[in-house]
Amino acid sequence: MGSSVGLRHFIRENGPLILDGGLATDLETQGIKLQGDPLWSARLLHTDPQAIRDCHYRFLLSGADIITTATYQASIPGFVRHLDVTADRARELLMSGVLLAKDTVKRFETGQRCPLVAGSVGPYGASLHDGSEYTGAYAQEMSIEELKAWHRPQVDCLEAAGADLIAFETIPSLKEAEAVVELLREFPNCKAWLSFSCKDDRCISDGSPFCSAVQVAKTSTQLLAVGVNCCSPAVVEPLLHSARSQLSPDISWVVYPNSGEEWDTERGWQTSRKSSASIPELSHTWLKQGAALIGGCCRISPAHIAEIRQQLKGCFRTAQGQGQHE
Template sequence: MDRRCLDPFLQEAGVVILDGALATELERRGANLDDPLWSARILLEAPELIRQVHYDYFCAGADVAITASYQATFEGFARRGLSREQAEELLLLSVRLAQEARDLFWADPANRQGRIRPLVAASIGPYGAYLADGSEYRGDYGLSVEALMDFHRPRMAVLAASGADLLACETIPCQAEGEALVRLLAEFPQAVAWLSFSCCDDLHVCHGEPFARCVRLASRSEQVIAVGLNCTPPRHVEALLRHAVGVTDRPLVAYPNSGETWDAEHHCWVAGSGETDFRTPALRWYAAGARLIGGCCRTTPADIQAMAQVLRHRSQV
């Protein structure tokens, strides 16, 4: 992994376009994710669908594909009766699928026009994703920093050596887990990562600690090459970024969810309750300091295409 892997994008375009939702996009295409493994289930059942989604995001303008390893853990696979060796192979498969999609995209000379060869970021989701109970949006684990390091260590070891360009430590809801990941990175000195927190309002990560404090903590590590937020309602993004600008010299990351409301009674998303056009919001996030910009849950390749178009042609907007 190269600590300068983001530099060519930032130097040429001033921005890195991230991809959008993987799990909810798989669902939109007919995949059944009603499973504690969530998107990792598709690694077992339909890996070619994951590859296609990655490819479609590259075609939409994404500079980075985030792998289907967010909810892929040794513990989660063990509950399904898979051996440690099988679980490791599935983690590596998540990276290979993104690499194959990237290589297929890049093999077409037409796709290289005005583009830099895209990157693959291996996703490391929070402890709460393994629990599959929504606690990645609460962070109330009751675990020590050391216990969280022990949980993340085996997966980070595999993904750090997977051939991915960097790690995406994402949807981190609390300061303790952020500290655990920062400390753990030091055990894998060849690895670089971005670290992004899930936030609940204009000031705080989901567990309640100040976002700016978490950003400052993450920035202590030279291996953290970008820091910010993801899977956060879009309405909070600008304020959170402005709190982060003064406490870090790293590029800021912002890939919020769609902001839609979940109707628990009818088990569906409320149509029209979130962002329907990400062009103007993406420009506002850039103006507020974000340099890695994309989407999380419920965003689509069309949303990433809209962001890519306006962000790469900012002076014309």
């Protein structure tokens, strides 16, 4: 990994950086069945790594500057339990998420674009496979030390495998955010972003104000960005506005909402009148609010990412007087 200063400079010089979209969404589009799997897309690290490579490549072709590994729902205990492998093999599988992504980036790299790899770390609730990453209720029964102990092996594996930065995603509670910030200090060369799941346009999933969550994040010198993911696009602007005074000059906003549809633990994603088409439109506002990392989460396809890149990179070049061609 490069230095924190180096990555911050890269973001500022090349921003806004475009993130990828819903990896599982794209895999399911290819006919792979993931719904109901306790390992979700992470199972494919064991059963079909080429499908992961192909998915990463589709997002890169669509303009992603950063791709996230297929490790959101991965953990050593989870692999041991659901794949019946040893702990050593589970560690290898976690690391393979980074190696697959880096190999795909290497095949894609051009003189104009050198995409980064973010090692995805989901909340403890993701391992429970019960939707609790959208409530954070489990954190009430766990200590910060227990949450750190849970996250430590994932961070250790992803860093060891060479991820450019770590993406702590869909964090639902202040306590888990505090645990993540403390844990990062054990990995002084590790850079990261921290994004929260949110219940409405003011609060993260456990009911804490988003501004309080940003206060926790800004205590870390290793966090490059803080923000939201897997929420409706409609709540992003008010959430960022509510915490604008708390954002440190050294930390940017990271924003990657879902399509606006609602998740039902029994029936899956439920289509509503809300449309992912609003993300490219709303992203201009997020850019004005200071977002430097923008993409999509669940139900956001490579085609959506291509549209976001076309709109934002064009907007950015015009605003900055830059004329480089993609």
